[in-house]
Amino acid sequence: MDDRVITVDQDAQQTSLTWLTTPEMIDPRTSEDLAMCWRAVADAGGAVGFPFPPVDEDQVRSASATMIESLHPQRSRLLVASTSNTVSGWLLLRVNNNSLTQHWGEISRVQTSPQDRGTGIGRLLMGEAARCARDDLGLTQLHLAARGGLGLEEYYGRLGWREVGRWPDALRFSGTDHRDEVLMLLTLH
Template identity: 55%
Template sequence: MSAPPEMLLRMKREIVPDLVQITGVREVTPGLRRQLVDCWIAVTNSGGAAGFPFPPVRDGEVTPVADELLAGLHPARSRLVVATCGEALAGWVVLKLDPFRLVAHWGTVHHLQTHPGFRNRGVGSALMRELRRIARDELGLEQLRLAARGEEGLEEFYGRLGWREVGRWPGALRFTPDDTRDEVLMLLDPL
């Protein structure tokens, strides 16, 4: 039985990126730092929901936020996973943990993004599968959580990866007086 034409087209476009886990700022080279910032700018300015809701953004806005995120990397609190294709950064995602014992069994996913030049090629899915593996196998977590911007199709993307919607903050995100959206709360368990 042959695959449908749309599936064949997708299979031809998909790539297998190299995935690297980073647990401390000392592991981040100046070149990688530059690519992380550039990716965040490109994703935001192309309409991606990656933490800066009001494009366009520029280096001066993104760099301090990226530096703060990188400074917070720690094996027990925050990990960065990057996807590369050759020398190019294809995407990245952050996993944060709370050391408070009551919630130490779960982690929170932040800033999943795929560079616009690598979209629709499986990079985001690869990052999320690797993050799940790290959370389960290396950190012993039982569940992951995330919050997503409504009306972006993100629920469907995460749903294909086993996530389920567990709630919404109705009208939580106001971009303009005429553009108010829900914040979608999603859960992946068991890992």
Template identity: 50%
Template structure:
């Protein structure tokens, strides 16, 4: 893909039901997750081992994520540039009445081919609108891995660091990182 094509603004699509994820999109999501994980991205590998990972390991975990899609509980935002998957994230709401006004953003990913083009920022701005306007949420939270400067990225987008869980993330034997807890009031 030519550099000028990648400069196009991303197209952001919201998915709210499992049937909206086509087999082609599923393949692209798996590829993105594998590529981001193996490139050292801070995507927490729920359900599969630490990198290196394969599509065979990531696929079933993605399938489980897709099955959770529901308009009120779980939505996926997908960013494409010129028809190619550039990034994605997940927005979840817990149904328990004590926290039903809050959502959690998970699996924020930008494919390495599309880094530094504003894809992550576009996804994070859009998730704020979706959470507030479409799901009626009042607050969002997320966890970020320390040591990568992610807290700076999120702060620029209005998020506040509200705490740290020291050593909560074991990236590799002997490499424990803090989980940075971030919050955004909508």
């Protein structure tokens, strides 16, 4: 379902989850909202690909444009959460083309805007991503890599994910600040 929209009522506010599967589905306003959410999350210390805040606005727009151009219904999908017509979070779901690994996909760039943290947006995004991967794409596993030292292992663990490995000290933020990259798996039933 390329244009699936799910509306969820939670805490007296409506959140819409929308799958965007082609670049043409993203209008200029949505493109800008995605980039600004990404920048706000990165500047707040989120582990979303820009580790050294503050983040340059043009750099985020460029990365966002590249991601949008990569969208394809069967290979790369963007799930956007909106509250009050504003992007409140999003994630990217990628599927493998290789016949040896086409049974699993990867979740990346999971983020909730700083003002929407703690409202359940992340849980909604992750739940819908798992449903789509299983029901729409026929996948049996999802993978993700998380930055160690932020409590993300525990967060994803509460959502049914399990840690399957680590790359020790894989991420270097400074001469003394090294973090593990935590490898996580969700088995889809």
